[in-house]
Amino acid sequence: MPTKTVQIPTPDGQADAFAAFPDHGGPHPGVLMYADGFGLRPVLREMARELAGHGYYVLVPNYFYRHGPAPVVELPGYIGEEARPAVFAQVMPLIEAHTTERVLSDAGAYLEFLAAQPEVGAGPVAVTGYCVGGLLAVRTAVANPGRVAAVAAFHAPVGAAGPEGLTARAHFGHAESDITPEALAELNQVLDATGVDHTSEIYPGTVHGFTMSDTDAFSPAALRHHWDRLLALLDQALDR
Incomplete structure (x- = not known):
């Protein structure tokens, strides 16, 4: 499978990124994947190759x-x-510096890059993300209603993203440790009010970070459920 490191021009410089795509057929639907707060690393490259x-x-x-x-x-x-305390001490200032203004400016650049790739088909794309990356995914989808047809977020603070303006088909997979059933019901009321097709559920027995195989939070069963949900969403929303 072809993979490569690419450079994406943004208003603030050049963003390095990892790209993976099939080695036959095409063009293919585009998917923008946002890493969790630990950033781009081998486990995210593995997930990109899987998708x-x-x-x-x-x-x-x-x-x-x-x-x-x-x-x-x-x-x-x-x-x-x-290892987590030392890692968090380093990544939290980076997360806090990544303002909504930066998120949306960068999102436009990422979407422009996807649209310009010869391997990517015309039409809207999907956005998925993990942890804080799920927040970025929702903000990207809300800000780009004509360009994003589907959004998925896993163990993410979705409510903080303000999903009221969402127009994309959506799936939100919550960790059991991240949200109460009452808070889930409130979030789902907001999502119902958008009128978009969506699913939003707690993955049983999970803690925050359940998709990440390089952490203690990892749940193989929950990762499989995540793939089932994500692939079904993309199949329904994107042109093949």
């Missing part, structure tokens, strides 16, 4: 590019409980 194997051009930007190319923070191969 690309289902017939998509997947772009994973280093949204911390203003602070340097990935890896911006030197991460251990496995981010266990002992």
Whole structure:
């Protein structure tokens, strides 16, 4: 499967990114994938390759590019409980510096890049994200209603994104430790009011970060459920 590191022009410089796409057929629907707060690293490249194997051009930007190319923070191969405090101390200032204005400016550049790739088909794309990347995915979808047909977010603070303006078909997979059933019901009322086709559910027995195989939070069963939900969403929303 072809993969490459690319440079995306943005108003603030050049964002490095990882791209994976099928080696036959095409053009393919585009998918913008936002990493969790630990950033672009091997597990995200692996997930991009997995998704690309289902017939998509997947772009994973280093949204911390203003602070340097990935890896911006030197991460251990496995981010266990002992390593987390030191890692969080390094990544939290980067997350806090990534303002909504920066998110939306960068999102426009990422979408322009996808549209310009010869391997990417015409028409709208999908956006998916994990943890804070899910927040970025929702903000990208809300700000680009004509360009984003589907959005998915996993173990993400979706409510903070203001999904009221959402027009894209959506799936939100919540960690059991992140949201109460009452808060989920309130969020789903907001989503119902948008009138868009959506699913929003708690993945049973999960904690925050359940899709990430390089952390203690990882749940193989929840990752499989995530793929089932994500692939069904993309199949319904994107032109093949």
